[in-house]
Amino acid sequence: MYDVIVIGAGLAGLMAAAAAAELNKKVLVVAKGRGNLYSASGYIDFLGYYPTDRRQPLENVTRALEDIVENNPQHPYALLGKEKIDQAFRFFLEVMNRAGYPYGGSWQKNRIHPTAAGALAPTSLVPQRSCLDLASYQDILVVGFREMLDFYPFYAADNLREQFYLQGEKKLVRAVWLDLGLSQERELNSYDLAVALEDEAVRFRLAEQLRVKVSEHTLVILPAVLGVRKWNRVQDHLQRMLACTFLEIPTLPPSVTGMRLAESLMGYLEQRGVEFQLGYPVTGALQEGKRCTGVKIATASGRIQVKEARTFVLATGGILGGGLRVKPYSITEEIFKIKIEMPKEISHQDFFAPQGQPLSRTGVKVNSLLQPITAQGEPILTNVFVAGKNLTGYDPFVEKSGNGVALVSGYAAGWLAGKGAFSYEAV
Numbered sequence: 001m002y003d004v005i006v007i008g009a010g011l012a013g014l015m016a017a018a019a020a021a022e023l024n025k026k027v028l029v030v031a032k033g034r035g036n037l038y039s040a041s042g043y044i045d046f047l048g049y050y051p052t053d054r055r056q057p058l059e060n061v062t063r064a065l066e067d068i069v070e071n072n073p074q075h076p077y078a079l080l081g082k083e084k085i086d087q088a089f090r091f092f093l094e095v096m097n098r099a100g101y102p103y104g105g106s107w108q109k110n111r112i113h114p115t116a117a118g119a120l121a122p123t124s125l126v127p128q129r130s131c132l133d134l135a136s137y138q139d140i141l142v143v144g145f146r147e148m149l150d151f152y153p154f155y156a157a158d159n160l161r162e163q164f165y166l167q168g169e170k171k172l173v174r175a176v177w178l179d180l181g182l183s184q185e186r187e188l189n190s191y192d193l194a195v196a197l198e199d200e201a202v203r204f205r206l207a208e209q210l211r212v213k214v215s216e217h218t219l220v221i222l223p224a225v226l227g228v229r230k231w232n233r234v235q236d237h238l239q240r241m242l243a244c245t246f247l248e249i250p251t252l253p254p255s256v257t258g259m260r261l262a263e264s265l266m267g268y269l270e271q272r273g274v275e276f277q278l279g280y281p282v283t284g285a286l287q288e289g290k291r292c293t294g295v296k297i298a299t300a301s302g303r304i305q306v307k308e309a310r311t312f313v314l315a316t317g318g319i320l321g322g323g324l325r326v327k328p329y330s331i332t333e334e335i336f337k338i339k340i341e342m343p344k345e346i347s348h349q350d351f352f353a354p355q356g357q358p359l360s361r362t363g364v365k366v367n368s369l370l371q372p373i374t375a376q377g378e379p380i381l382t383n384v385f386v387a388g389k390n391l392t393g394y395d396p397f398v399e400k401s402g403n404g405v406a407l408v409s410g411y412a413a414g415w416l417a418g419k420g421a422f423s424y425e426a427v
C-alpha cells in the first residue's frame, strides 16, 4: 500500500511526486509515457501574455495574477492563490538545485529569451546557465551546425537583429555554420549532436572553428546541444577553451533542455525513494463511494495489476497527454471516467485567434483542493487530486502558462495528497 500514487510523469506528475516525497510519503509514479518535457523546452513559463489579445510580453505579472483571481475563478492560479504559487516556485528552485540542474528566474518577472527562430519570447524560469542578461552583450554570434536538422543560424540572426533594433538596441549580430564532420549519412537532431559533443574530440573541433570568431565579450547563441547527461562537463570545457559566453536555446523535439529537466528530476526522486513504473498505462480505478482505493495497471502480458494507495494524483496531461478522450459529442477523463463539459464551440476558424482554441481550455473542473467536482461544485472523488494539463480554466498556448500551471498544480496536488487533505478543515 502506497501513501500516494501519482499517475503521469510529465512536469505536473514529477512535481506532485517531489512534494509528497518531501513529506516523507511512500510514493509510486505510474505512467504510460514520458510526458511532454521531452518535446517541450523545459523552460517554465508562468504567464507570458495577458490579456491574451495583447501580443507584447506581459510586464506586470503580479497585477495580471490579481486580475485572474478576480475575473477567472476557475483558472488554476486563481484556485491556488499567490501564496501557493510562491511556495511551489521556491520548492521547484530548491529541488532542481538538489537535483544538480539548477534553475534561475522568478514567476513575478518575465525574462526575454531568444527562440530557435530568433524571436524574443517571455519566460519565467530557465536553467541557471542560460539565466543571462541579453542587454549586456553587444557582440552576438548565432551558431548552427551543418549536420543538424531544423536550426538556421542566419535566419535566427536576422530576426534577432531586427527585434533588437525595434527595441532601440543596436547590436552586432552575426551568424556562422560549423561543420563538426559527424555524419555523412543522415542529418542529426539535437539529441544526436548533444551526445556527440560529450566526446572531447568533437568539442576540440568545435572550439577550433569558433576560436577565430569570438572574444571574451561574445555571446554565442546556439541550439541546446551542449551535452545531455554530461552537460556540466561539456559546457565547462568549452568555456575554458574559448572564454566567450554560451547561451543555449531550446530546439524542436527532441528537446535536450526538457530531457535534462525530466531526467535530473527523476534521478533525484529515485534517490528520495520514489518508485517509478514507466511504460504502464493505468486503465481504470477501484472506488468505494467517493474514495479511490486502487488503480488498475495494464502489464505487458495483458494482465491487470492493482496498486493501492491512500491518495492519488491525476496528472495525465489532458487531451495532448492522453488523459482525456475526445469523441465527436463527448469528452471523458480516461481513468475515473469523469465527464468533461463540452465547450459550446469546438474550434475557432482563425487558428491563431487571440482568445485561443476552446478545446485548449477543456479539462477537469476542480475545487481549490484540486478534487474533481460536478458542474454543481460537489466533489466527485475526495482523495484524488488533479494537476497539470488535465485542468480546465486556462489556455497554456495563448497565455504561455503551460509549465507554470503544471509546476504549481503538481506541487499543490502532491502536497494535498501527501497531507491526506480531503476537506478544507484538514488543510
Ligand SMILES: Cc1cc2nc3c(=O)[nH]c(=O)nc-3n(C[C@H](O)[C@H](O)[C@H](O)COP(=O)(O)OP(=O)(O)OC[C@H]3O[C@@H](n4cnc5c(N)ncnc54)[C@H](O)[C@@H]3O)c2cc1C
Residues within 6 Å of the ligand: 007, 008, 009, 010, 011, 012, 013, 030, 031, 032, 033, 034, 035, 036, 037, 039, 040, 041, 042, 043, 044, 045, 046, 280, 281, 282, 283, 315, 316, 317, 318, 320, 321, 322, 323, 334, 335, 387, 388, 389, 390, 396, 400, 401, 402, 403, 404, 406
Ligand atoms: C510541443 C509543445 C511545446 C511546449 N512548450 C512549452 C514551453 O516552452 N513552456 C511551457 O511552459 N509550456 C510548454 N508547453 C506546454 C507544457 O508542456 C504542458 O502544458 C505541460 O507540460 C503539461 O504537463 P503535464 O504534466 O500536465 O502533462 P504531460 O507532460 O503531457 O504528462 C502526462 C503524463 O501522463 C501520462 N499518461 C497519460 N495517460 C495515462 C494513463 N492512462 N496511464 C498512465 N499514464 C498516463 C503520460 O504518459 C505522461 O507521462 C508545450 C506544449 C507542447 C505540446
